[in-house]
Amino acid sequence: MADLFSNLALGFGVALTPINLLLCLVGALVGTLVGVLPGIGTIATVAMLLPITFGLPPVGALIMLAGIYYGAQYGGSTTSILVNIPGEAGSVVTALDGFQMAKQGRAGPALAIAAIGSFFAGCVATVLIAVLGAPLTKLALAFGPAEYFSLMVLGLIFAVVLAKGSVLKAIAMIVFGLLLSMVGSDIETGASRMAFNIPELADGLGFATVAMGLFGFAEIIRNLDAGSESDRELVQQKVTGLMPTAKDLRDSAPAIMRGTVLGSILGILPGGGAVIASFAAYTLEKKISKHPERFGRGAIQGVAAPESANNAAAQTSFIPLLTLGIPPNAVMALMVGAMTIHGIVPGPQVMQKQPELVWGMIASMWVGNLMLLVINLPLVGIWVRLLRVPYRLMFPCIVIFCAIGIYSVNNAPVDVVLAGAFGLVGYWLIKHDFEPAPLLLGMVLGPLMEENLRRALLISRGDWSVFLTRPLSAVLMAIAAFLLVLAILPSLRKKRDEVFVESEN
Amino acid sequence: MSDTPSHAPVKSVRSSRIRGPQDFVGGLALVAIALFALWASSDLQGMRGFSFGAGTAPRMFAFLLLFLGAAVSLIGLLTDGPGLSTFHWRGPFFVSVAILAFAVAIRPLGLVITAFACFLIAALGTPETRWKETMIVGACLTLGCSLLFPYALGLPLQMFPRFMIQ
Structure with a gap:
């Protein structure tokens, strides 16, 4: 317990320095700014803004990125409440009731309750990270290569089970990502693999490049298809009366609690993250509500629960990243990319060797959430004005901004071309109903998996049964197998689909 | 499709149709990517005893993708699914x-x-x-x-x- 407080004190010491406070504020603001733009999801926002943090020292860069992340998420919910175009999958459910509230002239309370719920969830999640961080790190240090490999398999299977759509196609995307991660030099022998003598490929496909292509450019191209102007239905009334009434607060308090608990749990699970958390929280609220018929017609619980859940999950998903070094979802995969660029290899060692980095980031999350609460409500008017910018003007800006961003990573024009190519690949994947997020996760985990698989087999002298004979590894593998079977079983598939169909009725 | 001859024309019409073109084409493309990766990594060293060579993991993932792509495509061939969506240029x-x-x-x-x-x-x-x-x-x-x-x-x-x- 004393440890916990000294750790948090260390963290706040780092987070509350003026420069880090400023970076946190800028990150949250810029994240919200980009996240508000319709059609740009959290992953795309983080990918787009990744290059602007490169020039900073590691702690500052991570604090700013974390700020961008939850800023983007908050921006996404603003968009879904006001325009009914959720910027990202996570805020789809928020749009259901949030937009209805906005139509009834209650956009203010909807936005306020989303912010309050997010803040509460953020506080709880920050404490949870601090509490779970140290013991999980101890556990992680007991992990050998076999356990690590099994854990990553489990994580990928989780990602598949919780993703929507076909299980088979999601696995195929993960393997595609694993394969892409093989490009570049082999860690052990230094042999150049599938690089075709292109010098820029010698170090492998840049992570930021692929992410920007798959999520930035591909989204732009796809949005152009949709006929951008037609389906925008902006709430035209002025947003007045921000403060929710006492009744609103009473109604939503239990929903915020339940959403926070559910989100925190789902966030820790590998593959979970914000999307599934908000769906699950909405479904739960609707199930236990005395008036389920009010959902979809502007029930404030329908805004409060998913918003708290997705913020809680967004933060607790840092736990596996910081303690085990394994990114549980695509955004965390981007964080790994950012850490690697700063020469930090995420994992239990970071927690021990650079405590000021980890705890500083954790403390800054709480600070960032407070900032979001304080800055966003007064700034709603600006966000609304931003939403009126037509897409025909917005998309060339994003294209250029992304292009400069990628170019500035290595000053390499080839990276820009590669990102463009991955943009087309991403567009094609979307058109064939393949999800790009598992691909990104596979790509980050690829080298880690290969390394641990190699080491495990070297230690066991080529005996593959090592994954089943070491108890911890066997348990992880068993859970993975069990989940996979469940996901393929028809009865569960139906239930799983129901959760995702919820958004459409 | 070699049942009774009287049913043959009806059946051949049905079976000639790919029932889920979106998955069928998508799976085929993955197979093509896997084959390309297999070709590209063919010059890399494989297993030496029980230690991995540079080419082991890439080939392993490529074979896995080959298999999964084929499965996606087979499902597209045999079960009803969405058609190809229109691409805008x-x-x-x-x-x-x-x-x-x-x-x-x-x-x-x-x-x-x-x-x-x-x-x-x-x-x-x-x-x-x-x-x-x-x-x-x-x-x-x-x-x-x-x-x-x-x-x-x-x-x-x-x-x-x-x-x-x-």
Whole structure:
């Protein structure tokens, strides 16, 4: 317990320095700014803004990125409440009731309750990270290569089970990502693999490049298809009366609690993250509500629960990243990319060797959430004005901004071309109903998996049964197998689909 | 499809149709990628005793993708699924051209000219573009980026064409 407080004190010491406070504020603001733009999801926002943090020292860069992340998420919910175009999958459910509230002239309370719920969830999640961080790190240090490999398999299977759509196609995307991660030099022998003598490929496909292509450019191209102007239905009334009434607060308090608990749990699970958390929280609220018929017609619980859940999950998903070094979802995969660029290899060692980095980031999350609460409500008017910018003007800006961003990573024009190519690949994947997020996760985990698989087999002298004979590894593998079977079983598939169909009725 | 001859015509019509073209084509493309990766990694060393060579993991993942792609495609062949969605050419084409142009021009021409020109190319991607406002926004964006990236973020970017600096 004393440890916990000294750790948090260390963290706040780092987070509350003026420069880090400023970076946190800028990150949250810029994240919200980009996240508000319709059609740009959290992953795309983080990918787009990744290059602007490169020039900073590691702690500052991570604090700013974390700020961008939850800023983007908050921006996404603003968009879904006001325009009914959720910027990202996570805020789809928020749009259901949030937009209805906005139509009834209650956009203010909807936005306020989303912010309050997010803040509460953020506080709880920050404490949870601090509490779970140290013991999980101890556990992680007991992990050998076999356990690590099994854990990553489990994580990928989780990602598949919780993703929507076909299980088979999601696995195929993960393997595609694993394969892409093989490009570049082999860690052990230094042999150049599938690089075709292109010098820029010698170090492998840049992570930021692929992410920007798959999520930035591909989204732009796809949005152009949709006929951008037609389906925008902006709430035209002025947003007045921000403060929710006492009744609103009473109604939503239990929903915020339940959403926070559910989100925190789902966030820790590998593959979970914000999307599934908000769906699950909405479904739960609707199930236990005395008036389920009010959902979809502007029930404030329908805004409060998913918003708290997705913020809680967004933060607790840092736990596996910081303690085990394994990114549980695509955004965390981007964080790994950012850490690697700063020469930090995420994992239990970071927690021990650079405590000021980890705890500083954790403390800054709480600070960032407070900032979001304080800055966003007064700034709603600006966000609304931003939403009126037509897409025909917005998309060339994003294209250029992304292009400069990628170019500035290595000053390499080839990276820009590669990102463009991955943009087309991403567009094609979307058109064939393949999800790009598992691909990104596979790509980050690829080298880690290969390394641990190699080491495990070297230690066991080529005996593959090592994954089943070491108890911890066997348990992880068993859970993975069990989940996979469940996901393929028809009865569960139906239930799983129901959760995702919820958004459409 | 070699049941009774009387049923043959009906059945052949049915079986000649691919029931889920979206998955069928998608799976095939993955198979093609896997085959390409197998070919590209064929010169790498495989297992030596029980230690992995450079080519072991890539080939392992490629075979896995081959198998999964084939399965996706088989399911597309045998079960009903969505058809191919329509691809539009205008958006992807002009956005790609803008990105390519950026990559080619950024070194010799510098940020200011490249950003503005590529902005205009990208804007061709939608028929809704109105040129007057596009010009103004493009100029503002160029100005903003040339202040943000080199000065605010301290990234070393060349601003103007090489011949103008010399």
